Amino acid sequence: MITNTVLVLVLPFVMFLFLGLAGVKMPRKTAGVLGVAGMLVTTVLAYWVAIDYFVNHPQHEQIIANVDWLNFTPRLVARMGVLIDPISAMMLVVISTVSLMVHLYSLGYMCDHHGHAEKGFQRYYSFLALFTFSMLGLVVATNIFQMFIFFEMVGLSSYLLIGFYYSLPAANHANKKAFIVTRLADLFFLLGIMILTFSTGTFDFDALVGLGNMDASQKAVGTMDGLNFMGIPAVGWALVFIFIGGAGKSAMYPLHIWLPDAMEGPTPVSALIHAATMVVAGVFLIARMFPLYVLVPMAMNVVAVVGAFTAFYAAAVACVQSDIKRALAFSTISQIAFMMTSLAVSADGGKLLGGHEAGLGYMASMFHLFTHAMFKALLFLCAGAIIHAVHSNENDQMHGLHKYMPITSIAFLIGCLAIAGIPPFAGFFSKDEILVACYERGLGWGLWMSMVAGMTAFYMFRIYYLIFFWKKHEVHTEHEPADQPWTMTLPLIILATISCVAGFVPFGKFVTYNGAPLETHINWTVAGTSVGIALVGIALATWLYFKENPKPERMKNAMSGLWTAAYRRFYMDELYQFITHKIIFQGICKPIAWFDRIFIDGFFNKLADLTGNASFAIRRVQGGNTQSYAFVYLLGALLLAAITGVVIVMI
Amino acid sequence: MYVIIALSIVIFSIMAVTTKKILRAATYLLFALLATAGVYFQMDYQFLGATQIAVYAGGVVVLFVFAILLTHKPGKDAEALTSHKKVQGVLAAVACVALCGFALLSFGRFCLKTLEGGADVPMDTIGTTLLSTGSDGYLLPFEALSVLLLACIIAGVVIARRR
Amino acid sequence: MKLTLLMYLIPSLIMFGCGIYGFLTRKNMIAMLISLELMLNAVDINFALFNRFLYSGNHEGMLFSLFAIAIAAAETAVAIAIIINVYRIAKNVDINQINKLKF
Numbered sequence A: 001m002i003t004n005t006v007l008v009l010v011l012p013f014v015m016f017l018f019l020g021l022a023g024v025k026m027p028r029k030t031a032g033v034l035g036v037a038g039m040l041v042t043t044v045l046a047y048w049v050a051i052d053y054f055v056n057h058p059q060h061e062q063i064i065a066n067v068d069w070l071n072f073t074p075r076l077v078a079r080m081g082v083l084i085d086p087i088s089a090m091m092l093v094v095i096s097t098v099s100l101m102v103h104l105y106s107l108g109y110m111c112d113h114h115g116h117a118e119k120g121f122q123r124y125y126s127f128l129a130l131f132t133f134s135m136l137g138l139v140v141a142t143n144i145f146q147m148f149i150f151f152e153m154v155g156l157s158s159y160l161l162i163g164f165y166y167s168l169p170a171a172n173h174a175n176k177k178a179f180i181v182t183r184l185a186d187l188f189f190l191l192g193i194m195i196l197t198f199s200t201g202t203f204d205f206d207a208l209v210g211l212g213n214m215d216a217s218q219k220a221v222g223t224m225d226g227l228n229f230m231g232i233p234a235v236g237w238a239l240v241f242i243f244i245g246g247a248g249k250s251a252m253y254p255l256h257i258w259l260p261d262a263m264e265g266p267t268p269v270s271a272l273i274h275a276a277t278m279v280v281a282g283v284f285l286i287a288r289m290f291p292l293y294v295l296v297p298m299a300m301n302v303v304a305v306v307g308a309f310t311a312f313y314a315a316a317v318a319c320v321q322s323d324i325k326r327a328l329a330f331s332t333i334s335q336i337a338f339m340m341t342s343l344a345v346s347a348d349g350g351k352l353l354g355g356h357e358a359g360l361g362y363m364a365s366m367f368h369l370f371t372h373a374m375f376k377a378l379l380f381l382c383a384g385a386i387i388h389a390v391h392s393n394e395n396d397q398m399h400g401l402h403k404y405m406p407i408t409s410i411a412f413l414i415g416c417l418a419i420a421g422i423p424p425f426a427g428f429f430s431k432d433e434i435l436v437a438c439y440e441r442g443l444g445w446g447l448w449m450s451m452v453a454g455m456t457a458f459y460m461f462r463i464y465y466l467i468f469f470w471k472k473h474e475v476h477t478e479h480e481p482a483d484q485p486w487t488m489t490l491p492l493i494i495l496a497t498i499s500c501v502a503g504f505v506p507f508g509k510f511v512t513y514n515g516a517p518l519e520t521h522i523n524w525t526v527a528g529t530s531v532g533i534a535l536v537g538i539a540l541a542t543w544l545y546f547k548e549n550p551k552p553e554r555m556k557n558a559m560s561g562l563w564t565a566a567y568r569r570f571y572m573d574e575l576y577q578f579i580t581h582k583i584i585f586q587g588i589c590k591p592i593a594w595f596d597r598i599f600i601d602g603f604f605n606k607l608a609d610l611t612g613n614a615s616f617a618i619r620r621v622q623g624g625n626t627q628s629y630a631f632v633y634l635l636g637a638l639l640l641a642a643i644t645g646v647v648i649v650m651i
Numbered sequence B: 001m002y003v004i005i006a007l008s009i010v011i012f013s014i015m016a017v018t019t020k021k022i023l024r025a026a027t028y029l030l031f032a033l034l035a036t037a038g039v040y041f042q043m044d045y046q047f048l049g050a051t052q053i054a055v056y057a058g059g060v061v062v063l064f065v066f067a068i069l070l071t072h073k074p075g076k077d078a079e080a081l082t083s084h085k086k087v088q089g090v091l092a093a094v095a096c097v098a099l100c101g102f103a104l105l106s107f108g109r110f111c112l113k114t115l116e117g118g119a120d121v122p123m124d125t126i127g128t129t130l131l132s133t134g135s136d137g138y139l140l141p142f143e144a145l146s147v148l149l150l151a152c153i154i155a156g157v158v159i160a161r162r163r
Numbered sequence C: 001m002k003l004t005l006l007m008y009l010i011p012s013l014i015m016f017g018c019g020i021y022g023f024l025t026r027k028n029m030i031a032m033l034i035s036l037e038l039m040l041n042a043v044d045i046n047f048a049l050f051n052r053f054l055y056s057g058n059h060e061g062m063l064f065s066l067f068a069i070a071i072a073a074a075e076t077a078v079a080i081a082i083i084i085n086v087y088r089i090a091k092n093v094d095i096n097q098i099n100k101l102k103f
Helices: A003-027 A028-056 A084-111 A121-139 A146-162 A169-201 A214-225 A234-250 A258-264 A267-275 A280-289 A290-295 A299-316 A324-347 A360-390 A406-422 A426-441 A441-466 A488-505 A524-545 A551-559 A560-567 A569-622 A626-650 B002-018 B022-043 B046-071 B086-107 B124-132 B139-161 C004-027 C029-054 C058-091
Strands: A062-071 A077-084
Touching: A003 A028, A003 A062, A003 A077, A003 A121, A003 A626, A003 B002, A028 A084, A028 A121, A028 A258, A062 A406, A077 A084, A077 A146, A077 B002, A084 A121, A084 A267, A084 A280, A084 A360, A084 A488, A121 A146, A121 A267, A146 A169, A146 A267, A146 A280, A146 B022, A169 A214, A169 A234, A169 A258, A169 A569, A214 A290, A214 B046, A234 A258, A234 A290, A258 A267, A267 A324, A267 A360, A280 A290, A280 A324, A280 A360, A290 A299, A290 A324, A299 A441, A324 A360, A324 A426, A360 A406, A360 A426, A360 A488, A406 A426, A406 A441, A406 A488, A406 A524, A426 A441, A426 A488, A426 A524, A441 A524, A441 A569, A551 B022, A626 B086, A626 C004, A626 C058, B002 B022, B002 C004, B002 C029, B022 B046, B046 C029, B046 C058, B086 C004, B124 C058, B139 C058, C004 C029
Parallel strands: none
Antiparallel strands: A062 A077
């Protein structure tokens, strides 16, 4: 058990080092196959660990290994270890599955049409392994400090992968944007850790949020009693800061701006970022700190409001995007916001809601994380296959592909049905639980999220119809678009199958906030409503986009202002641009730069000028001219002699 | 006799540093050195005078002439020997001479001493003095000088050797 | 005419002054060396003069001149060797252009 768990972590890291260092010495394909093989072993081990855990220790967290790493003070020690509890075991499965699919898929995707692997193939696989390692390390972290380190490593590896095509300026901008935004958020995370650690004196999750027993959290919060800053308790600040860190990684509004641009990376990388790594890190972080959030209603409300707003905002933007990957990106933001909201609505006023179903939102959130990972990976890999076939991201280049790529089309349809929440696909079950949790919190929350669920169905089917139907595809490349090689099709089929059946996993038995099994049953009122709304969304999309017709164009013209605003993502990027360039750069940086230039630089320039002039003036003295030296020497000697003479005369 | 010697010292010295041709400068130096030997003879220092003629006039000047011939291409004499710092040079020389002259005139009551006869130093005295180790013996400087000369020979060979 | 010490010291002083003037103004290194010899020579004369006029019973001044002559010869030999070597490298014996050592 111990060996297996540690191996799950070590293996991707070894692959990263091996492929990174020795990759160039081997043929590109060999490196890829090695990467896939390494990931396959990791996946098998991860499943083993997870099954072993759920079968034998279903209610206890388990710290497998924990070594002291940094001894700050005798009391405050940062450790490195492996913690297995329900959510980390579940995450091990999710991460390794999606990562394996992406590894396999990339074998086909990262090749040109003659089947030759691209330049940098080895580097690509090496970074994929690093990415997987970072995320695995994050989910098994035993303390918040270790989590922070892996949080940063996830950011780093996403930076490397988004900028994989480093010769493209767009990729460079995108990876810088992703890195800076998430880094800024991580700064708040660090602040939160500091505040939390300052009063509790520990990093360990054990002491901060003992699994399933609120006493530990109560004690941790108790140590911060009476600490206030600007009228808000310190623990509130700490948790809000930690949430900002999570929001940066999870692309919550208004820190979502990096995610759409992150599409510049290779599509399988997008799948990995959106499904299993990176964006779910934030959700996982909040889930990990869940007991603390429960006790601090203020922080919980912040999470809920931000989550609910982001869900709606991203869905609205996704409705009008023309770039397939961008639309999927906003759908990810929306779905991640679903998870956040679900976590946040499961408690109010410092107590869990829902009576005997307490903690339903938590379970639902994790369930949705699990199902979403599967169908979002599926959707992205489908998108990759399409892009690989048509060489474009814009859906007006795609139209009518159903005839040419039937497998991809069906897989994409399954993904859409799953995300729209149509039974019996995976998304239905998880989304239903989320909505139940929302209605428990309040009718407004429930209605709001139901509406967003309807929009989800609409925009997903809009994309689906625009790509695969709308009008007959005119072939204007030299080869017809077709289903891709087996390395790319196989992951689609596997993920589609999982998306079909994942909903039937009795999730509540395994993953709950306190480890106690939660008996879930479908609330047919809520389920009926949400399915109804989803069907309305699908119907609307079918009516508008199934066949080529002028209706969408007319609608677009009728509400052109709204349409443009949504298309431009409600000017969030422009707002950032305005804030950074006009306010920060112009208002703050410019005066500082001016001061720096005039006073600080000026002072040192003057100093340097002075020295320069002085040395220029006296450099003749050291001109290397023997006769000048002799002359000066002679004058000195004469002067000495004269002085001596005068002194003698005086005496 | 004194007048001739004094005049030739003064004139040849001045000409040695003002002439425009390097070979002439060496020649005037030779004459100035010979006049110096004359001074030594007048002092009754025959051995010193002979050394002056043999080493200076005979050896050093010949060295100069060789060096000049080695480093000057014939017909390039027109190249100015003197740089533009004449004023500086004159200033320094005059200052130096003035200071020394002032010192002589102020402190040099002994300057009016006249030359007394009978101070001839016989050769054997010089020889025994150079090679004796007593309180007025010069064996150590003599040996040191021998080593120095040997070092000079080697150094001269090493430095001037064509690589 | 009685020959006084002063009458010998003055030509020697002039010789020394000439040496200084030449050393400071000559461009040619060999000419500078010639000026140097003049100065040395003036000093030699003074040693002999003071010995002869003031302490005619002793020989220290005379012997000092003797040693000085020998050392001057050695010094000249080395200096000329150096000058010739410089000339080989720089094709030049102009003191104003031989200033690379300052770097």
